Amino acid sequence: MTxxxxxxxxLFAYEPLAFDHLKAVAxxxxxxxxxxxxxxxLDYENDGTIARLKGWLKDLPVLAASFHAPFYxxxxxxxxxxxxxxSAPDEDLRRKTLALTETAMQTMADLGTQIAVLHPGGPSPAxxxxxxxGLRESLETLLPLAEELNLTLAVENIPASMGRPxxxxxxxxxxxxxxxxxxxxxxxxxxxxxxxxxxxxxxxxPLAAATHIHDNDGEKDAHLVPGxxxxxxxxxxxxxxxxxxxxPLTYELRRAGESSYAExxxxxxxxxxxxxxxxxxVNGHTQESVR
Numbered sequence: 001m002t003x004x005x006x007x008x009x010x011l012f013a014y015e016p017l018a019f020d021h022l023k024a025v026a027x028x029x030x031x032x033x034x035x036x037x038x039x040x041x042l043d044y045e046n047d048g049t050i051a052r053l054k055g056w057l058k059d060l061p062v063l064a065a066s067f068h069a070p071f072y073x074x075x076x077x078x079x080x081x082x083x084x085x086x087s088a089p090d091e092d093l094r095r096k097t098l099a100l101t102e103t104a105m106q107t108m109a110d111l112g113t114q115i116a117v118l119h120p121g122g123p124s125p126a127x128x129x130x131x132x133x134g135l136r137e138s139l140e141t142l143l144p145l146a147e148e149l150n151l152t153l154a155v156e157n158i159p160a161s162m163g164r165p166x167x168x169x170x171x172x173x174x175x176x177x178x179x180x181x182x183x184x185x186x187x188x189x190x191x192x193x194x195x196x197x198x199x200x201x202x203x204x205x206p207l208a209a210a211t212h213i214h215d216n217d218g219e220k221d222a223h224l225v226p227g228x229x230x231x232x233x234x235x236x237x238x239x240x241x242x243x244x245x246x247x248p249l250t251y252e253l254r255r256a257g258e259s260s261y262a263e264x265x266x267x268x269x270x271x272x273x274x275x276x277x278x279x280x281x282v283n284g285h286t287q288e289s290v291r
Contacts, residue, residue, distance in 0.1 A: 003245065006032035006065055007268075008212065008252040009041070010223070011261060014075075017042045019056045021261065026060045028265035034210075034250045035067040035113065037104040039074045044107045054111055065248055066115035066154075066210055067108040069101045071122070083122040087134035087162055098138055102145055109149035115210050115247070116146070117154050117183045121162030130162045132171050139180055146179050154183035154210040157200075159191045159221065165200035172207050181209035184240075187216050187223060187252075190231050194218050197232065201239035208245055212252040223254040225264070227271040 007030045012021040017036070025033055035053075037044045044050065057064055071085075072078035073096070084097040105116055121130030139153060146153050155172060157165045172182055184204040193200040213236075215229030216222045226233060255264050 003240075004032050004065070004248050005030055006034055006248040006250040007265065008034040008068070008250050009036040010034075010068070010252045011255060011264065012036070013038065013041050016040060017053065019060075022056055022060055022062055024261045024265060026062050028262065028269060030265070031061055032063050032065045032248055032250075034117070034248070034252070035064050035108060035111070037067050037108060038070050038072060041075070044070075044104045050107055050111070057111060064108070064111045064113050066117060066250065067104065067111075067113045068117045069104050069119075070097075071119040073100060081126060083126045085122040085127055085130055085134075086118060086138035087121040087127070087130035087132065089129050089131060089134060094134060094138060098141055101142065105142070105145055105149055105151060109151055114150065115152050115154050115183075117156055117210055117212075119158055119163070120155050120168060121158075121160060123158065124160045127160045127162055130160075132162070132167075135162065135171070136175065139175065139177075143177065143179060152179050152181055152209045154181050154208075156183035156210075156212065157185050157188050157192070157204060159188050163188065164192050165189055166203050169203040169207055182207040183210040183212060184208040184236075185212040185214075185252075186231055186233075186236050187212065187214040187221060187229075190216055190218050190229070191221060198235045198239070201236050205239040205243035205245060208240070208243065209247050211240070211245075211247065211249055213249055214252045223252055224256075225253060225268050225271045226251075 007025045013036050036042060072083055085093060086097050088094045120135050121127040157163045157168050172180060182204050189197050189200040215224040215226050215231050217229050251268055
């Protein structure tokens with residue numbers, strides 16, 4: 001079993017994606033990145049933007065292994081509380097979400113990504129009326145394109161009504177399609193399940209094709225470096241190891257205070273629990289990428 005360390009461009013989400021962002025990832029020894037298909041960070045509908053990004057990925061020893069599909073149309077919309085949703089009862093909103101997701105899938109697959117991370121619905125309170133029936137219809141709509149593009153759709157557990165670990169895992173298991181899997185978000189599971197996090201990991205891990213690794217205090221979705229919150233990481237590594245997980249370990253972080261991106265990534269290298277390697281023989285292009 002082999003897994004790879006990856007860094008989510010969520011770290012840079014508040015700025016337009018630039019060459020220096022990806023170079024910081026490469027310089028710290030990481031060889032995979034999860035792209036953040038959200039505007040204005042990354043305008044996935046702009047041909048010039050995508051052409052530049054393709055050139056950067058060619059020039060740097062970094063592979064775009066996965067991408068996060070849009071859950072807001074533009075960050076200004078998110079600030080105003082307007083969210084996209086694949087499971088919304090509002091058909092116009094669901095069609096808009098599907099159209100943007102399909103565009104992102106086509107663009108990101110052209111960059112070499114193989115995994116599309118999807119939010120199952122909107123965050124609370126916007127997503128309180130979302131339904132699994134709506135999500136099922138949306139996934140059925142996306143699947144033909146996913147098959148054409150050789151993409152796996154990884155539905156992420158989130159701290160919202162549609163994203164709790166046990167019902168989401170049950171939904172994906174019942175959906176029972178090889179291209180529909182789970183993105184196991186450790187930080188979100190800590191918020192929703194707290195002291196029951198081991199059971200959450202055990203439900204999600206056998207269905208996981210992707211992960212989001214970040215820490216918190218169980219209340220605020222702070223996206224901290226592992227070890228800076230209260231997640232019992234040994235429980236996650238054990239659950240993934242027992243499930244035979246072979247996808248990326250993607251670190252989805254926020255920059256701490258005034259620290260630079262490079263400082264955050266170097267702190268990640270120092271702080272990631274070494275017992276990751278007890279269950280995972282991690283492969284990378286350099287020893288520094290092994291976490």
